[in-house]
Amino acid sequence: MPAITYIEFDGTEYHVDVAVGNSVMDGALNNMIDGIVAECGGCCVCSTCHCMIDPEWAEIAGEPNQEENELLEMVDVREQTSRLSCQVQVTAAMEGMVVRLPESQY
Amino acid sequence: MDLSEHAVIVGASHAAVQLMISLRQQGWIGHITVISEESHMPYQRPPLSKAYLSGDLAEERLLLRASETYEKLNVDFKFGCKVTSIDAKNQQLNLETGEKIGFTKLALCTGARVRELDLPGTELGGVHYLRTMDDVKAIRQSAKKASRAVIIGGGYIGLETAASLTKLGIKVTVLETETRLLKRVASEQVSEFYKRLHEEEGVEIRLGSKVVALQGNSQVKSVVCDDDSHSGADMVIIGVGVIPNTELASEAGLVVENGIVVDQFAQTSHPDIVAAGDCTFHPNSLLKKSLRLESVPNASEQAKAAAASLCGIKKAYSELPWFWSDQFDVKLQIAGISQGYTEAVVRGDASLGRSFAVFYIKNQQIIAADCINRPKDFMVAKKLILQQSTIDVAALVDEGIEIKTLIN
Numbered sequence: 001m002p003a004i005t006y007i008e009f010d011g012t013e014y015h016v017d018v019a020v021g022n023s024v025m026d027g028a029l030n031n032m033i034d035g036i037v038a039e040c041g042g043c044c045v046c047s048t049c050h051c052m053i054d055p056e057w058a059e060i061a062g063e064p065n066q067e068e069n070e071l072l073e074m075v076d077v078r079e080q081t082s083r084l085s086c087q088v089q090v091t092a093a094m095e096g097m098v099v100r101l102p103e104s105q106y
Numbered sequence: 107m108d109l110s111e112h113a114v115i116v117g118a119s120h121a122a123v124q125l126m127i128s129l130r131q132q133g134w135i136g137h138i139t140v141i142s143e144e145s146h147m148p149y150q151r152p153p154l155s156k157a158y159l160s161g162d163l164a165e166e167r168l169l170l171r172a173s174e175t176y177e178k179l180n181v182d183f184k185f186g187c188k189v190t191s192i193d194a195k196n197q198q199l200n201l202e203t204g205e206k207i208g209f210t211k212l213a214l215c216t217g218a219r220v221r222e223l224d225l226p227g228t229e230l231g232g233v234h235y236l237r238t239m240d241d242v243k244a245i246r247q248s249a250k251k252a253s254r255a256v257i258i259g260g261g262y263i264g265l266e267t268a269a270s271l272t273k274l275g276i277k278v279t280v281l282e283t284e285t286r287l288l289k290r291v292a293s294e295q296v297s298e299f300y301k302r303l304h305e306e307e308g309v310e311i312r313l314g315s316k317v318v319a320l321q322g323n324s325q326v327k328s329v330v331c332d333d334d335s336h337s338g339a340d341m342v343i344i345g346v347g348v349i350p351n352t353e354l355a356s357e358a359g360l361v362v363e364n365g366i367v368v369d370q371f372a373q374t375s376h377p378d379i380v381a382a383g384d385c386t387f388h389p390n391s392l393l394k395k396s397l398r399l400e401s402v403p404n405a406s407e408q409a410k411a412a413a414a415s416l417c418g419i420k421k422a423y424s425e426l427p428w429f430w431s432d433q434f435d436v437k438l439q440i441a442g443i444s445q446g447y448t449e450a451v452v453r454g455d456a457s458l459g460r461s462f463a464v465f466y467i468k469n470q471q472i473i474a475a476d477c478i479n480r481p482k483d484f485m486v487a488k489k490l491i492l493q494q495s496t497i498d499v500a501a502l503v504d505e506g507i508e509i510k511t512l513i514n
C-alpha cells in the first residue's frame with residue numbers, strides 16, 4: 001500500500017498507508033485526519049475534501065475534471081495544485097506522495 | 107472523563123459513525139458499544155439508489171470506513187441486533203435477544219424506515235422498498251430477470267432508481283399521484299425538467315396516477331391505478347417516503363414530535379441521552395425554525411454536536427441544509443430549503459439542455475437554490491443564502507455576469 005503523508009494546516013503530519021484504488025479522501029477518513037471533512041462522502045458535490053498536492057507530485061495526481069474544477073473555483077484558498085481529495089485515486093506511483101490540507105474546508 | 111463510563115450508540119449508519127469518531131476525538135476514553143439491527147459494517151446510503159444499484163460502484167466501496175478504523179477507535183459492534191426498549195431510569199437497554207446492556211450515556215442514531223403502502227399485492231415477489239443494502243441486493247437480483255419495472259413515487263429516490271434501472275436496460279414507468287414530480291420539494295421548473303430528462307432517456311412518467319393494487323400470482327405482473335389502467339411489471343419499487351424511528355425514544359418518555367426532539371446541542375429531553383440524524387426534530391437558527399432533515403451532511407454534522415454534548419462540551423449545530431441527487435448525467439445540488447419562497451428565478455435555460463439553476467427568493471433574499479449540473483452556482487448560492495442580503499435579481503439571472511461577483 002502506498003504511504004501518503006498528510007500535513008494539516010497547523011503542521012501536524014500523518015503518514016498513512018492507503019490502498020490502491022482508494023481515494024486520497026478515503027485515506028484521510030480512515031485515519032481520522034480532521035482536515036478533510038468530506039460531507040458528501042466522495043460524491044464530488046461538496047468540496048469539503050480540498051487538499052493541495054505537493055508540487056512534486058502534482059503531475060502524478062493529475063488534473064481536475066470540469067466539475068471538480070468548478071467546485072475548486074469556490075474553495076476558500078485555491079492553490080495551483082489544489083484537488084478534491086475524493087477525486088484523486090491512489091495508485092502505486094503515489095508511494096511517498098505529500099498532500100497539505102487547508103486551514104478550513106468552508 | 108472516566109474509564110468506567112459507557113457510551114452506547116443505537117444504529118450504525120452515517121450519524122453513528124461520525125458520532126463514535128467525534129467521541130474519541132473529543133477525548134472520550136470510556137467504553138463505546140454500537141448496536142445495529144443491520145448485519146453489515148456501516149455503509150453509505152446515497153449510492154444505494156445510484157452507482158451501487160447501477161453496478162458502477164463495488165460493494166466494498168460502499169463502506170463508510172475501513173474496518174481497521176473501528177479497531178483504532180476501539181468500539182464494540184453488535185450487529186443484527188435490535189434494541190427493543192430503553193429503561194431510562196436504570197440506564198439500561200433491552201435487546202431483542204433478551205440481553206440487557208447498561209449505559210452511562212446513550213446516543214440514538216436510529217434514522218428512518220420506509221413508509222409502507224397498505225395495498226393489496228405488496229407481498230408479491232419482485233416488489234421492493236429501498237432503504238438498505240439488503241434491499242438493493244434483492245432489487246439487483248430481481249433486475250437480472252426483469253425487462254419492465256414500475257416505480258411507485260416520483261420523489262428523489264424513485265427517480266434515481268428509475269435512472270439506475272434504465273441504465274441496466276430495463277424499461278421503467280414511474281407512477282406519481284401528484285400532478286408533477288418532486289412536488290413536495292421542488293419548483294415547477296425543476297419538476298418539468300426532471301420529467302423531460304426522464305422522458306428523453308426513455309422512462310415513462312405518469313402523473314396523477316394513484317396506485318390501488320399490485321397484481322400477479324406469486325410474482326408481481328402489473329400495477330393497477332384508480333383510473334383502472336394496468337402497467338405491466340416484472341418488478342416494482344415503492345419509494346413513497348420514510349418515517350423516523352422514534353418509538354424507542356417516545357416509549358422511554360422522551361419528547362417526540364416529527365422526530366426525537368433535541369436542542370442545538372443534539373441533547374434530548376433526557377440529560378444522558380443525545381440523538382442525531384434522520385430521527386431528530388431539531389432547531390436551526392439560520393432557518394429560525396425546527397425541522398427534521400433526511401441528509402448525510404445533517405447526520406454527520408449533528409453527530410459532531412451530539413458527541414461533544416456527551417463529553418460535556420457545548421458545540422451548537424446549525425448548518426445550512428443541503429442535498430444532492432444524481433440521475434443519468436445530471437447532478438442536482440440543492441442549497442437551503444425553498445419552502446415559503448415568493449419568487450423562483452432561473453439562471454440559464456430550464457427548457458433546453460441540462461444545465462441551469464433556480465434561485466428561490468423571499469423578501470428579496472435568496473433562501474434556496476436548485477442547481478442542475480452547475481457546481482459553481484451551487485457553491486455561490488450557499489454563500490449568498492448565508493449572506494442574507496438583498497439580491498439583484500436582474501444580475502442573478504444574467505449569464506453575462508459572473509455569478510461570483512454577486513458575493514459581497
Ligand SMILES: Cc1cc2nc3c(=O)[nH]c(=O)nc-3n(C[C@H](O)[C@H](O)[C@H](O)COP(=O)(O)OP(=O)(O)OC[C@H]3O[C@@H](n4cnc5c(N)ncnc54)[C@H](O)[C@@H]3O)c2cc1C
Nearest residue numbers: 117119120121143151152189216217218383384400401402
Ligand atoms: C436510497 C437512498 C438515497 C439517498 N441519497 C441521499 C443523497 O444523495 N444525499 C443525502 O444527503 N442523503 C441521501 N439519503 C439520505 C441519507 O442516506 C440519510 O439521511 C442518512 O442515511 C441518515 O443517517 P442516519 O445515521 O441518521 O440514519 P440511517 O441511515 O437511517 O440509519 C439508522 C440505522 O439505525 C438502525 N436502527 C434503528 N432502530 C434500531 C434499533 N431499535 N435497534 C438497532 N438498530 C436500529 C437502522 O436499522 C439503521 O441501520 C439517501 C437515502 C436513501 C435510502
Ligand code: FES
Nearest residue numbers: 042046047049086
Ligand atoms: S467529499 Fe465531497 S467533494 Fe469530495
